[in-house]
Amino acid sequence: KAGVTQTPRYLIKTRGQQVTLSCSPISGHRSVSWYQQTPGQGLQFLFEYFSETQRNKGNFPGRFSGRQFSNSRSEMNVSTLELGDSALYLCASSAGTSGVNEQFFGPGTRLTVL
Amino acid sequence: EDKVVQSPLSLVVHEGDTVTLNCSYEVTNFRSLLWYKQEKKAPTFLFMLTSSGIEKKSGRLSSILDKKELFSILNITATQTGDSAIYLCAVAGADSWGKFQFGAGTQVVVTP
Numbered sequence: 001k002a003g004v005t006q007t008p009r010y011l012i013k014t015r016g017q018q019v020t021l022s023c024s025p026i027s028g029h030r031s032v033s034w035y036q037q038t039p040g041q042g043l044q045f046l047f048e049y050f051s052e053t054q055r056n057k058g059n060f061p062g063r064f065s066g067r068q069f070s071n072s073r074s075e076m077n078v079s080t081l082e083l084g085d086s087a088l089y090l091c092a093s094s095a096g097t098s099g100v101n102e103q104f105f106g107p108g109t110r111l112t113v114l
Numbered sequence: 115e116d117k118v119v120q121s122p123l124s125l126v127v128h129e130g131d132t133v134t135l136n137c138s139y140e141v142t143n144f145r146s147l148l149w150y151k152q153e154k155k156a157p158t159f160l161f162m163l164t165s166s167g168i169e170k171k172s173g174r175l176s177s178i179l180d181k182k183e184l185f186s187i188l189n190i191t192a193t194q195t196g197d198s199a200i201y202l203c204a205v206a207g208a209d210s211w212g213k214f215q216f217g218a219g220t221q222v223v224v225t226p
Contacts, residue, residue, distance in 0.1 A: 033141075033212040042219065043202065048212025054224040072135035090156055094212065100145050101166065103204075103214060 004106035025093030137203030
């Protein structure tokens with residue numbers, strides 16, 4: 001089985017711009033979770049999608065949004081970028097049953113905001 | 115709010131040593147605890163633990179969960195330089211819906 005894929009792998013943006021990141025889960029997995037990883041805060045949960053519905057959301061401002069398509073691929077969008085949004089954005093794929101399925105991470109998208 | 119504390123934050127060992135990493139947690143309606151290894155890339159899944167006292171084992175790595183005392187241990191025996199990484203622990207409750215609460219991680223450095 002192919003693993004989780006994320007595109008692009010690296011992005012450089014300037015403050016005020018917006019960015020869209022993409023994640024394709026493992027075949028058959030319907031849940032996609034997004035995390036932000038920074039040296040200071042570690043891994044922080046952004047949101048989770050299952051069957052095109054957002055089921056859970058972390059404590060991030062409304063500038064962070066996402067969606068999921070019928071083929072389970074997911075995108076997250078960050079608008080009005082700030083310097084503090086520089087981070088590794090990871091998506092994780094799982095079968096979707098709450099709390100009892102392993103999450104497998106993609107390679108991540110490294111976002112740098114200048 | 116769910117909470118995960120890992121200890122120690124970092125350690126340096128020599129090749130061949132045994133390492134024991136700790137993860138204590140507080141979570142409502144605990145369902146599972148995951149261990150990951152992270153090198154200079156995305157976390158790689160190691161184990162999922164849901165039941166107390168049942169050891170999960172993969173090669174030189176093993177892990178066990180104590181749901182009464184709310185902690186888990188990850189052991190690495192006969193360490194190798196390739197075991198150098200950050201080891202992350204994460205927990206989920208019954209209504210987590212895709213959200214795992216991660217600890218800060220333990221940085222392990224294995225010297226030749």
